[in-house]
Amino acid sequence: MPKTPLDVTFVPGDGVAAVDRALTIATALAQANATLTLAELARVTGMYKSTLLRLLASLQRSGLVVHRADKRYALGPQAFLFGRAFDQTYGLREGIHPVLEWLVEHGTESASFHVIHGKETRLCLFRINSNHSTLDHVREGDVLPLDKGAGGRALLAFASQGASTPAPLVFTSFGERDPLCGAAASPVFGPSGLLLGVLSLSGPLERFSELAVQRMSGLLVNAAETATRSLGGQWPGQALQLDRRRA
Template structure:
């Protein structure tokens, strides 16, 4: 291996580690200590300190006076740029709001996030007093939950392409969820899910929510340029 190749690999590894540090910061609701970041990433503290110095210089994180770290202004700038460039929010959020207004459980929109996880991009809480614990920005396992099942099966050529997935107690024993796919011109974009306490997912409630969910995802897919051959409505 040449010195040039080794240098490139080291550079890629450093970028990967920096992204993992940013991801760990984004996951915590409060500022992270050096020990928190070491525990969350598995990196040596010396490695974290070196990468944090570079990230701080670029504005992606800030070191507080007490030594804790938070995301910096450049992270906000990227988020705002994503909002400007992506048409998803203007199409997805009104659909989620409409589902909740019709009496469904809490509505969320999920996309794949790496090989084994999914990201909740948008969330509208139901009007019920008790809710499942999911927030926009949460990273969840791809192998658990109705939305995860949709994202997995529609991302696999030989998957069982059921139009709706129902899960009970997979991620949280007390919760249940329904999910259906959303398509764009190039195929699957994400999944809309309805989730809440399991005891409210009666057979009658599931039937009603499934009809509303299929109609909503069909409407959303058409708005995002999905092919009619992929879209199934209630």
């Protein structure tokens, strides 16, 4: 990423550059799943250290970032409050976690819940690993492409029109985002047909046989419908259809 001087001017339609950069820092800390030094932050964000120090000072005052005694930076208590408020506002954990557990208990691949995270990415909000000995490498908090994989394409398909979208209820992918992994995903809707996110089952590609995909798709749709109704949404009436994508 090219390094440019700090620009705090307002750009019509695009927001404030300083705010965008501050959020880039917070996002980098969230995705790192670890504390970072100033040099590490400069490397992952592409910003000058002098720019980072000014923005970090503001983030520290807000409690979104803390500067530890070992000179490393980490997310602060305000980040926890944001996350808790988000969860409480939508009631997602209470509506989603039970169906993720139900899926894994019924022998599926690892179950996740993904939400849109910017224009080009999605965020794994919840994750429960399967009982299989080998797993795909996705964790809560991971940011993945929005245009690749079953979960991303399902989010894109239902993002604008929600439950009224004439699209398949199950999206599948085989080696698309990761050449060694397969996935299946189904949307979850809230009140007024709003897309809340997608349930995703993912794991090693060799376990995504035709029979396994058919079985998991049925379980996935049942789970997505259950989650939708528990979160105040109405499940679409169309028949089960699969959107298949191979690398």
